[in-house]
Amino acid sequence: MRGVVFTGDRELEIMSFPDPTPGFGEVVLEMKASGMCGSDLKQYRRPRGVRQNNGLATAEGPVIAGHEPCGVVAAIGPGVDPRQARVGQRVMVHHYQGCTSCNHCRTGWQQLCQKTSVKVYGNNAHGGHAPYMCVPANTLVPLHEGLSFKAGAAISCGTGTAWGALRRMNVSGNDTIAIFGQGPVGLSATQLAAAMGARVIALDISPQRLERARQFGAAETINPSNVEPVAAIRELTHGLGADLTLDTSSSPQARIQAIRALKVWGTCCFVGEGGEVTIDVSPDMLRRQATVIGSWTFSSVGQEECAQFILDRGITVDDLFTETWRLDQAEEAYRLFDTQTSGKGVFLL
Ligand SMILES: [Zn+2]
Numbered sequence: 001m002r003g004v005v006f007t008g009d010r011e012l013e014i015m016s017f018p019d020p021t022p023g024f025g026e027v028v029l030e031m032k033a034s035g036m037c038g039s040d041l042k043q044y045r046r047p048r049g050v051r052q053n054n055g056l057a058t059a060e061g062p063v064i065a066g067h068e069p070c071g072v073v074a075a076i077g078p079g080v081d082p083r084q085a086r087v088g089q090r091v092m093v094h095h096y097q098g099c100t101s102c103n104h105c106r107t108g109w110q111q112l113c114q115k116t117s118v119k120v121y122g123n124n125a126h127g128g129h130a131p132y133m134c135v136p137a138n139t140l141v142p143l144h145e146g147l148s149f150k151a152g153a154a155i156s157c158g159t160g161t162a163w164g165a166l167r168r169m170n171v172s173g174n175d176t177i178a179i180f181g182q183g184p185v186g187l188s189a190t191q192l193a194a195a196m197g198a199r200v201i202a203l204d205i206s207p208q209r210l211e212r213a214r215q216f217g218a219a220e221t222i223n224p225s226n227v228e229p230v231a232a233i234r235e236l237t238h239g240l241g242a243d244l245t246l247d248t249s250s251s252p253q254a255r256i257q258a259i260r261a262l263k264v265w266g267t268c269c270f271v272g273e274g275g276e277v278t279i280d281v282s283p284d285m286l287r288r289q290a291t292v293i294g295s296w297t298f299s300s301v302g303q304e305e306c307a308q309f310i311l312d313r314g315i316t317v318d319d320l321f322t323e324t325w326r327l328d329q330a331e332e333a334y335r336l337f338d339t340q341t342s343g344k345g346v347f348l349l
Pocket residue numbers: 098099100101102103104105106110113114115116
């Protein structure tokens with residue numbers, strides 16, 4: 001089979017790999033949809049020859065990209081409990097593998113495993129940008145008939161990450177939340193927070209992305225290229241600041257603005273990967289009793305809950321996707337995604 005590999009310096013190759021066969025406890029999926037996530041860009045842009053530096057073990061040899069995998073079970077290896085997987089079943093992948101037996105792994109947070117070097121599918125283990133993918137059966141999360149494979153792909157990282165952050169902040173209808181960055185994760189957060197009843201203030205430097213944020217439920221939009229965002233958020237909140245803020249952009253300026261735009265006792269959450277922020281601790285945090293938290297994706301249980309919320313509320317996650325691609329269009333797909341002005345892309349197989 002052929003799979004997409006990021007080779008560095010904003011280049012990729014479609015390379016040949018043997019068709020996978022499931023080992024003990026594993027299944028092979030026939031991929032139906034494999035999403036493009038903002039964090040792919042980190043791997044796509046890294047200099048040629050330089051391996052990742054995000055705390056993960058490095059894989060040997062080329063690795064198939066794509067960490068939003070969704071498809072159907074095509075083959076089942078020995079030792080798989082029939083309750084875990086059956087041929088033809090529609091599934092998403094919780095795209096991590098830890099030791100499977102520590103407390104983090106057993107509660108569905110395999111990415112937090114401290115006992116072994118964690119595999120992240122699409123990063124240091126083969127991901128979903130290929131016709132087939134082999135994963136342990138314990139990474140599967142069922143996909144309801146009422147959700148498309150595209151929706152399942154989004155839930156498998158970008159949309160699930162937004163949901164995980166909002167749940168950690170206990171967003172409710174009482175809250176005004178300012179969401180910095182309206183890329184795929186930020187736009188999902190806007191859509192989900194609005195469905196949870198919150199008043200959403202969406203921020204982005206792209207007017208097109210702000211326009212989409214309005215369509216996805218933002219009550220207010222702010223373009224930080226035109227106005228000072230902290231002042232603008234205060235103006236929209238009776239001078240108090242937002243109850244909650246979320247940074248999806250990874251920009252150092254946006255991160256500090258997200259903290260400064262909080263009301264007293266407010267909570268700020270960072271989900272954007274990489275980079276840094278400088279915080280003047282006393283005025284920015286202590287004097288305002290600020291809570292600043294980080295949120296890394298979601299558990300496998302959370303992934304299923306996110307899917308259920310989306311199904312029950314009829315949330316049109318499919319609308320996040322502005323582009324659908326075939327695998328042989330991967331170069332063009334990532335070149336466009338790299339501009340960070342488009343919506344989300346997905347490979348349909
Ligand atoms: Zn573990």
